[in-house]
Amino acid sequence: MNLITAIKLYVEKMCNESGPGMKTILLDKETTSIISMAFSQSDMLQREVYLFERLDSGRSNERMKNLKCIVFIRPTKQNIQLLADELRSPKYGSYFIYFSNIIPRTDIKYLAECDESESVREVKEVYADYLCVNPNLFSLNINCSMHRLNWLPDALSRTVQGLLAVLLSLKLNPVIRYRAGSIVSQTLAKQIYEQICKESSLFDFSRTHENGAAPPLLLILDRRDDPVTPLLHQWTYQAMVHELLNIHNNRVDLSNTAGIPKDFRELVLSGDQDEFYANNMYANFGEIGSTIKNLMEEFQRKAKDHKKVESIADMKNFIETYPQFKKMSGTVQKHLCIMGELSALTTKRNLFEVSELEQEVACKAEHSAQLQRIRKVIADERISIDDAIKLVALYALRYERHANCDTSSLLQIIKTRGGRTAIIPSLIEFAGTHMRQGDIFNLVRISDAVKLTRNLIKVVRKILYTHIYTCI
Template identity: 75%
Template sequence: MNVIVAVKLYIEKMATEAGSGLKILLMDKETTSIVSMAFSQSDMLQKEVFLFERIDSGRSNEKIKYLKCICFLRPTKQNVALLSQELRNPKYGSYFIYFSNIIPRTDIKTLAQCDESESVREVKEIYADYLCVTKNMFSLNIPNCLSRLEWHPEALKRSVEGLTAILLSMKLNPIIRYRGGSYNAKELARQVNEQICKESSLFDFRTYENGAAPPLLIILDRKDDPVTPLLHQWTYQAMVHELLNINNNRVDLSQVPGIPKELKEVVLSGEQDEFYAQNMYSNFGEIGSKIKLKMEEFQQKAKDQRKVESIADMKTFVETYPQFKKMSGTVNKHVCVISELSNLTTKRRLFDVSELEQEIACKADHSAQLQRIKNIISDETISISDSIKLVALYALRYERHANCDTSGLLSIIHKRQGSTNIIPSLIEYSGQHARQGEIFNPIRISDAVKLTRKLIKGLKGVENVFTQHTCLLKETLEEVFKGRDLDPMYPTISSEVVPFRRPPKEVIVFIVGGATYEEALAVHQMNEAGFKVILGGTTIHNSDSFIREVLFATQGVQFKHTKTLAKFHSIENF
């Protein structure tokens, strides 16, 4: 199971079926992102696709009849209307139309009636209706999917479409389970099941005999694990998202002082960057050491005896040797990224903050932790946002502790002119009354008496990396693959008894309210161990986006699909 391969095969199919000759790819805002996550512009040029246009933007009416037009669109009413208008007055010689999901027959009939010039050669459904982030992770780019703690209707509809597409592209007809007690997870499971039943001919895949278990789709709720998205991360991919923000595999470095023009926005894609593919799950110290090793190899060739002992030395080295910069543009990019990560880590004292975060998450020691939190959040050198996250973790862990002093901590935040409404909203969203099970159960943390610190030697300025916390998802997957009874914690959407004795071989996990890169790491580790898991979510969170999700969900703010990410969907960034 590989979501990048699935999307690539669909796009290659489109380019191949259009035949040889010059082609244009006509997309909408969302399919632009879908394509750009799987292919670079140079990759598409090799498939004779020389132009890219958005159907929902202003376009010239100049006729270009020698071009073939590949239309890759989501099957929305707006896109059908825009395409109908295009076909009434065709700009290109021929049209090959591909919808990213199931399209109603009435819409196909509408398009046929508009094609008076008979310029349409193909109309097909392909099921690439999601963003392939890594080979085993996908996102629907739906931030803030809840309003007053319930699904926003448009977000629910889009989630059903996205999950239907992932199942069709993987050719899976799964047993569907959801987190018991979660209305939102149950409602999504119910509607996906209804869609599968409605389109039963599309889901007529292989059968499972001799006791083999069918694949499993398990729908979880973010509110059951609010701790994971609040913690600072130390693996490369997760750390970049936490501190710099990854949007559609792109990182904006334009605000970094002295950044070269060509690196103001960089692409971090495992498909287009071999170094990133090999190291996205490495921790901060390891990634620095591996870049240092590449520089030392070049030094031997250049017969340079200077020592590269720190991240600052790396930057100086790259600037001194233009030929290295030219030869190793990828390494230069990563030097700039980890340099900024290092600067932010030092400036925000994240080693100190992260150590306390991990202690709160993994060890119950109320009085000592309360005093340490007071000391840190009173320190003006610690950012307000990091201070609020520490208070949030404390409030979640000690919500019902006899001596809980959340109000005292909030008064310190208030004195520093920080927002205090986040904590009540978080408790409303995922306090003990809202969570199913207990993320701070003593059984889970009995071995976490002491934090483990990984000391990475060989690179100055990269200190101890904290790796104690284990996300709830990892334990859930371990239960699944051990063949444990999942009822009633994860009931099936159907009342039928599932007649199989073995654990599933293929599992798709979808998290309502967003997944995280720490959970992606857990899935990667499961796959490395021989299991088959794909992780998806309504969006991919860092701590800031998770806090926004909580505020939107509890305060009834209207759903606005991908508005905050609009600039990353433009043709210019394809």
């Protein structure tokens, strides 16, 4: 059940079925991201794909009949119309068309009617309609999915399509479970179930689930049952990079960061292409500091060895190992840049103190002491306004029904600093006590959680104060 492998198999299939020879690939905005997150440009060149074009970029009059064209697009109305226009006046010699999800028969018939020159060789569905972040994690890049407590229609439709594609690419026909009483979960579950029934022939994986094995389970969770976790700062590598620097389509943009070398202003973070990242994405920040120090020392040793080229054998060895050496050099520089920026932001935003207070509010019921400390912290100009709002949000959720709850005074401090105070009432409306099933604040062993967090922060502080991260 590896999502990256599933996407790669589909792309390999497209390239192989189009046969040998130079090819171009015609994509839309979303499939461009899907391809780029699984393959580098050099990977595609090895598969004889030399030209990348966007279906929605506007047509040119240049004809390239010597090229085969692989079309990989989502089956949207806009894409169908653009492809129909392409087929009426074909730019390439032949077309191999692959849709990233289920396409209605009426659309296939319409495209066939537009293909008057009979340049289409294949029309198939490949279920690669999601963006792979990790082998076990995908995204649909939906920025906003709900308005108040209801699904936005386009977001619901895209979520259903994406989940169906994941199930089909992994060959799973699941049992669907969701929390009773959650309308948003029920709506999603119902639509997925209806689509599975409608496309029952595609979901006939009976042979896959033989030998009495338990059927796969699609478990739909409602974020309202745990609004706390997204408000807490994370201390593992991938999570920290995403929260503090933002990972978008496996890329980190450092172009606005001072002192970053030109070649490192946009960094690719893919576990499939970066062994160090794959091995350390879930490691805590303190461990990463030690690991990258060891990586840098290994690189320095190899750099010294490369300077000792005194014989023909040394030259031969240098030529053979240079690509790996160059790759290692890039890996070291990339992660030093990232760690340096994470370290700077951690200090600048005083995240040690903020994170420790977050954990105490989430895990310990000490209202009076926490209220005073939150007031002091959120009034500190060194604390970012977003971190301050998250602290107030945690307090509001934790002490919503406490007799002495004083969210209003905290909101006044946020307002004085120019923060958006309307977020907190909206959060309570969305995920307050009346909306949650069970008490999220009593589901952890309080003493263990606080002790673990304090120990982790001590380790991270020690590592950061011992090592200085700079870009080479």
